[in-house]
Amino acid sequence: MTEVVVVGGGLAGLVAARTLSDRGADVTLFERRETVGGRVRSRQVEGFTLDRGFQVLFTAYPAVRRELDLDALDLRTFPPGATLCRPGERSTLSDPLRDPAAVTATLFNHEVTLRDKLRVLALRRDLARKSPDVILSGGDTNIEAYLRGRGFSRQFVENFAAPFYGGITLDRSLSTSQAVFEYTFKMLAAGETAVPARGMGAIPAQLGTQARAVGVEVVTDRPVEAVEPEGADGTDAGVVVETPGETVAADAAVVATDPPTARALTGVDTIPTDARSCVTQHLAVPATQELQSGARILLNAADDRPNQVAPVSAAAPEYAPDGRQLLSATFLGQQDADDDALAAEVREALASWFPENQFAGLELLATDRVEFAQFDQPPGFRDRLPAVDAPDGPVYLAGDYTQWSSIQGAMASGRHAALTVDGSDGR
Numbered sequence: 001m002t003e004v005v006v007v008g009g010g011l012a013g014l015v016a017a018r019t020l021s022d023r024g025a026d027v028t029l030f031e032r033r034e035t036v037g038g039r040v041r042s043r044q045v046e047g048f049t050l051d052r053g054f055q056v057l058f059t060a061y062p063a064v065r066r067e068l069d070l071d072a073l074d075l076r077t078f079p080p081g082a083t084l085c086r087p088g089e090r091s092t093l094s095d096p097l098r099d100p101a102a103v104t105a106t107l108f109n110h111e112v113t114l115r116d117k118l119r120v121l122a123l124r125r126d127l128a129r130k131s132p133d134v135i136l137s138g139g140d141t142n143i144e145a146y147l148r149g150r151g152f153s154r155q156f157v158e159n160f161a162a163p164f165y166g167g168i169t170l171d172r173s174l175s176t177s178q179a180v181f182e183y184t185f186k187m188l189a190a191g192e193t194a195v196p197a198r199g200m201g202a203i204p205a206q207l208g209t210q211a212r213a214v215g216v217e218v219v220t221d222r223p224v225e226a227v228e229p230e231g232a233d234g235t236d237a238g239v240v241v242e243t244p245g246e247t248v249a250a251d252a253a254v255v256a257t258d259p260p261t262a263r264a265l266t267g268v269d270t271i272p273t274d275a276r277s278c279v280t281q282h283l284a285v286p287a288t289q290e291l292q293s294g295a296r297i298l299l300n301a302a303d304d305r306p307n308q309v310a311p312v313s314a315a316a317p318e319y320a321p322d323g324r325q326l327l328s329a330t331f332l333g334q335q336d337a338d339d340d341a342l343a344a345e346v347r348e349a350l351a352s353w354f355p356e357n358q359f360a361g362l363e364l365l366a367t368d369r370v371e372f373a374q375f376d377q378p379p380g381f382r383d384r385l386p387a388v389d390a391p392d393g394p395v396y397l398a399g400d401y402t403q404w405s406s407i408q409g410a411m412a413s414g415r416h417a418a419l420t421v422d423g424s425d426g427r
């Protein structure tokens with residue numbers, strides 16, 4: 001039986017391990033933390049479920065549909081669209097095809113022009129016809145140039161696209177690749193935006209359970225220190241994986257760590273390591289605090305402090321204990337200000353968006369400073385990504401950084417790596 005070591009138990013590593021084991025390999029997965037999940041994790045604080053940063057699952061992602069049992073995740077959904085906020089003003093912008101109740105509000109929204117609304121419908125139609133693979137391999141510019149090229153107004157770009165796609169790409173300047181915009185726009189239109197009732201951590205927990213069920217040995221609290229191909233002459237002689245206290249020999253290894261660690265372990269210098277960062281604060285308010293957004297995400301149309309506030313427990317009541325609700329506020333990039341100063345800014349922004357309400361009861365539960373949330377994805381980034389078999393010897397790469405930075409990219413990469421090790425066509 002082929003013995004394979006998978007290094008890293010994020011979504012990519014878990015999918016790779018489960019797929020390899022399914023195909024008959026003897027698989028050991030080493031994860032350096034005490035739980036699997038990597039960048040997708042949840043924890044409990046004072047009866048609240050806190051995800052690491054603000055993350056959502058797009059149910060239309062093809063890899064999500066293939067790899068996950070969505071029913072078992074007991075998903076809670078956010079309504080389509082968003083509430084655009086500025087001092088003293090809030091307005092709804094939604095998808096008229098999926099949110100009939102918001103058609104009038106959307107039609108009369110003056111943050112974007114009527115032409116913009118018609119262009120959104122045309123974009124939706126065009127992208128519905130374009131396959132995900134074509135989107136990822138297509139010509140490329142940045143999101144701002146793409147939208148302006150399609151005739152969207154500056155108002156649309158600044159008031160809606162900047163905070164909305166700024167939140168998705170962690171880059172409000174919209175310098176990210178058009179491919180990321182097109183892919184996510186297509187998915188937003190085709191499916192739900194959701195979180196599992198038990199938190200985003202339920203996603204890797206499900207993959208971990210499935211991996212163990214098909215025979216994967218999942219070893220947590222075990223950092224891998226080195227991955228060395230045995231054949232110095234480049235032949236596929238096997239691989240030696242070093243961990244504290246144990247050296248393991250295997251036929252192949254899949255390195256599925258975060259990009260900087262993958263680069264350090266394999267020496268493949270095309271692994272991207274420029275990071276997009278964010279700071280997310282988890283805040284509690286009394287359940288009686290009325291946000292009147294119908295659980296829509298609150299986008300800051302005026303400035304980026306914070307970029308957005310998500311009424312998480314309005315969409316997923318299980319995230320908050322009785323009598324309280326959970327908000328998550330995200331600042332883009334790394335922040336010098338301390339936690340309390342950031343929370344004061346969130347309170348000020350909310351109070352300006354909801355002047356009828358001063359948010360005196362807003363309580364800071366926790367702050368996540370996520371240094372490496374996504375790798376930077378400028379136009380053309382896909383042409384520079386490493387191949388799955390870029391390392392020397394029988395060492396393979398899995399991770400969002402071989403596809404694009406998302407749950408979809410991570411899961412698709414895990415499968416691709418497993419099928420490449422297995423000798424099948426890895427796509």
Ligand SMILES: Cc1cc2nc3c(=O)[nH]c(=O)nc-3n(C[C@H](O)[C@H](O)[C@H](O)COP(=O)(O)OP(=O)(O)OC[C@H]3O[C@@H](n4cnc5c(N)ncnc54)[C@H](O)[C@@H]3O)c2cc1C
Binds near residue numbers: 257259
């Ligand atoms: C704040 C935030 C918001 C996001 N929002 C979204 C979103 O809404 N939608 C979306 O689709 N994507 C989102 N993403 C991106 C998505 O979460 C990632 O692209 C994806 O989870 C990456 O998975 P991965 O398995 O490739 O890597 P990782 O999750 O980084 O997993 C790597 C694993 O390797 C382990 N590891 C590292 N070094 C070692 C070692 N030496 N030995 C053993 N194990 C090691 C790590 O502990 C980790 O478990 C977001 C990410 C963040 C952080």
